[in-house]
Amino acid sequence: MKLLLRRGFQRTVVQDRLTCVNAVMFRRVWKGTNETVLALSESEALAYRVREDDVDPADPFVVDPDLTLWQCGGEFLDVASQLLDLPPVPGQSAFARRSGGAPSR
Template sequence: MKLLLRRGFRRSVVQDRFTCVDAVMFRRVWRGTNETVLALSETEALAYRVRESDSDLSDPFLVDPDRALWQCGGEFLDVAGRLLELPAAPGHSAFEGK
């Protein structure tokens, strides 16, 4: 969790309205891309990357698979690690020409 915070993610607690379960949400929005990790427990988590325009801030649990740039479910440490290992989304590299 500390690594996500050091990488610019903000932490909040959200409730899945469908299951009435609380989750810890880590979200980072940068240059039009929303990256989110939802931790329901140590063993159950969801991580995804979507364009900011395709994200629904009112319900972070709902991700349209046709609009997701990447998504993964599983144990918290695994999905958070996989998200952090993704290459930068197009347009995010400091070395790319403008």
């Protein structure tokens, strides 16, 4: 959990309205991409990456699988590690060339 926080994720407690179960949500949004880990317990978690506009932050438990860029379920440590190990979405690299600048020669 500390690694997620160090990597810029915000931690909140959310409730699944359908099952009335509380979960710890770790979420970060960067350059239009939403990355979320929902921890129901140590052995039950869901992680996903979607475009920011394709998820409702008020109901993070409902994500259209056709719109996810990546998703994984399983044990908390496993899904969180897999999410953190994903390569950046194209255009997210801190070292990528910015668009709109003068062309290099």
